[in-house]
Amino acid sequence: MKRMFIAAAVAGAILAPFSAMAAKDSVVFAQQLEPPGLDPRTGAAAAISLTTLYNVYEGLTRIDGDGMVQPLLAKSWTISDDGLTYTFKLEEGVKFHDGADFDSSDVKYTFEANKAEGSQNKRKDRFEVMESIETPDANTVVITLKERRPDLLEQLGESTAVIVDPATDANNATAPVGTGPYKFESWTKGDNLKLTAADTYRDKDNLPIKEVTIRFIGDGTARLAALLSGDVDATDVPPELLSNDALKDGYNVIIGNTNGEVIVSTNNANPALSKLKVRQAIAHAINRQEVIDGAMFGYGTPIGTHFAPHHPDYVDLTGTYPFDPELSKKLLAEAGYPDGLELSFKLPPVENYARQGGQIIAAQLEKAGFKINIENVDWPKWLDEVYKNKNYDLSIVAHVEPMDIGIYTRDNYYFNYKNPKLNETVAAAESAASPEERTKLLQEAQKILAEDAVNGYVFQLPRIIVARQGLNGVWKDLPLFATDVARMSWSD
Template identity: 30%
Template sequence: DDPMEAACRYAPQHSTTGETMPAPRTLIAALFFVVVAGACSGDGATGGREEATDTTVAEQPVRGGTLVVAISSDPGALNPAITTSGAVHTASELMFNGLVELDPEGQPVAELAESWDVEEDGAVYRFALRDGVTWHDGEPFTSADVKYSFDEVLLQFHSRTKASVGSALKSIETPDDQTVVFRFSEPYAPFLQQLGVTEAPILPEHLYAGSDPQQNPANQAPVGTGPFRFVSYAPGQEVVLEANADYFKADLPYLDGVVLRVVPEKGNQVIALEEGEVDWLFGVPGPDLARLEGSGDIEFLETSVNPGGANCIMTTSFNLDRPIFQSPEVREAVASALDRQQFLERVEFGQGAVAEAPIHSGIPVARAEGLEIPGFDPARAATLLDEAGWVRDGEGTRTAQGVQGVSDGTPLAFEFLSFPTFAQYGELFRSQLAEVGIDVSLQTLEPAVFAETVFTQRDFDTNVISYCNGTDPAVGVRRMYTSANIGPVPFSNSSAYRNTEVDRLFDEAITTVDPAQRQALYQSIQEILVDELPYVWLVETVSTRAYQADCQGFGESGHFAETAFCVP
């Protein structure tokens, strides 16, 4: 769940991307899953794209060109089924499909599944698969691929799908090559919203069966069914894709290819956009936004969708296995010492909102009332730390005095981990906690190393993660708080939070169909979470996309490039 920044620009040999039908000179706010963008660059002033006619962007799409996407981090792998990392999903979703996709209203539309029936009040889902679909290596797509992808990969390694679908699914049946049936132990209302390419990308069984999905060579050279095919991957540099000439959607994609290029610094991405080296930026830093808005060649879109998911909250995790954080007073003190408004203003430059609840406010069924996350109150933080046995002499670092499990004189010091993309969160976290006598050291790790350190090794004190909640709490929230989802799958319950009542309430909510009853259950869950504070919820993030006006047709799903095009 790593919000990535991406960038793209048009050049004669390169073009753009999107997942909804192109619209006249405006970016379509379409599907609510991952948005990834691209940039176009070429070796010369001609070639690559078919010669344009006298039509405009508003009249019809233009074929040809290669879109170059600036991504902030190297993906490390190109298999979106084994992780929810935004870096991986950004670089790989264009090569894959889900059973369905979601339209702008969040309703499922056909992808690999041509049609479906919901039976037994939502306990059984029967899908008729699209006929004639082939994998990029020419092998036929069948129901066996769907069953394998869920049973052996998604329900084992994809934290959101594992935590939600995995807890309720009873069996998957494949009566023939074109039919797949999911049977749940009880009615399961949100299932269709979890079958897009972000939550449930389908893998080729013939390449993965009998292997470790996390180590399979196809993770570095993927074979999918999506609009673009894999060409090459140079770690730390770029991923190169080409159009899938056999794509099951007639006449798509418009582009000849996509290049996803690693550009780590946001500032360098902005410069590249201004100089015409890229067409699209995933996120524009606040200080640069006003300047870019003065350009008639650049257009913008503000969205809460990020690679790896929608409705994301920047969240600090406590490692509850560490003695220091087993103290409720210490957790509340940290929360009280953090000025969340400053995180919004200084790190996000006012884009987004202060998080006022554990679940994102953009999910109607989980909107809570009357919650009180500890506000910024350094005096309250100091009192709590004194009561917990962390004393301070003057203005230095506090030390332990009678703290259970901690030797007297031990300084109140711990480490804060983040991706390089979120380093500013660490700087502000450290400076604010220093004011109340807590010594914080900072370390930034690339996404793959971060995931291994936090979720597999559990070798961390605190961190910051962009947890994407999705469009339903069953999709992206449950995995954060239920005890069955403590490691090793990223990005699951990083705090190792355990509460049997929270587990029970999530179990009840996932099988409850009535919206009012579900909302009451999520209200109860959030009241417990705010009381116990296994995390600190900082900012509900949004991103402002910036793109060259001659590129259009972008969508907000992992197939952002499927319908995109640029006019020379």
């Protein structure tokens, strides 16, 4: 059935009128998941930043496609010798989409709101480390830290640090207002999001793309069909469809890296899962390569801890608990479950790594003596039951934020994992005085997580996207989840 559908899509693409193709000043993207809201500071879903970061919202800095820090709302900065004080000079003449002027007071408001009691910012800790935020004039911000943060400039380019307009902040989840090149036009739930070039944007005359449509198409075959018919210009494509002959001419198949660690997330508060031997049994039961081959058609890099393999500080710890289902059974029995252990396994609606990968991992766990009850859930239910209320035993998800090993130190995080030594190690790494010291501490933290088998560490999520030839500026790698349309253009 899938092959027939693709063949029909190919035929449709051949017969599609030229007018179906994108105009040279517009672009249509398709993505699998629809964002649950449009404020990237507070929502956990990567789909939020993928649609809004650098398009609607901007931060003081920007991360480019090579992972390098670039100026954005801050045109320059200086750092004190002790690494505690950052002085930012802001771009002048910047306006929010509602016409309000942007200045240093907006930075102060945003960052203080991010660290305030009751803040829902995903990385609240990054702003709590700010001792003071001073605004000596409209175009200068001086941030003094309680302790060193060598990664601060990178962190200020992420979705959690975008600058918002105080007057419209409360409505950003549904009617976002930023300083970016594109303003929010409309959101048809279940179908698409539309952005248009903002008249208020400081460099509006140099925007090659004037209109942006992001379509939400859950099925991978349907996304491919939309691409081949000319209705979509770029989309992520399931790896099993990349061999389609229709992609050989007129399309660029882009394979790269992301910072997404695919893990079997584990509720460490569950009485059974709080036992190290049970978690070790899970780790020994997982055959990473079988998951990569079966769910991702060979795309993906095995991981043994929560860290990106392409990062220079990564340690290969995949051998900590090698695949050994017999040892898994033995550990399960030693932990008090000689007749097996029944666990729920909630799978979010992501085609390959979650739904297909989850089925493969469930079968592997069954062979090792576990009894797995799979429950397929939609994204809002996953966010509510697993992420927010921690009502689960096992789940599977890709954690996509860069350098996010610090999530294991958060109080009340959904893993329910507590380890004072890890907290101390990560905190020391974040404020390390030298790169060498930081590397040593980050590698120690990786080993703690691997040996504790906090989660089942499976593989690094690849970047797989197909774009119509002529669309320039599509990132090969995703150092963070963003679709930087302002720096894209069409060529003949």
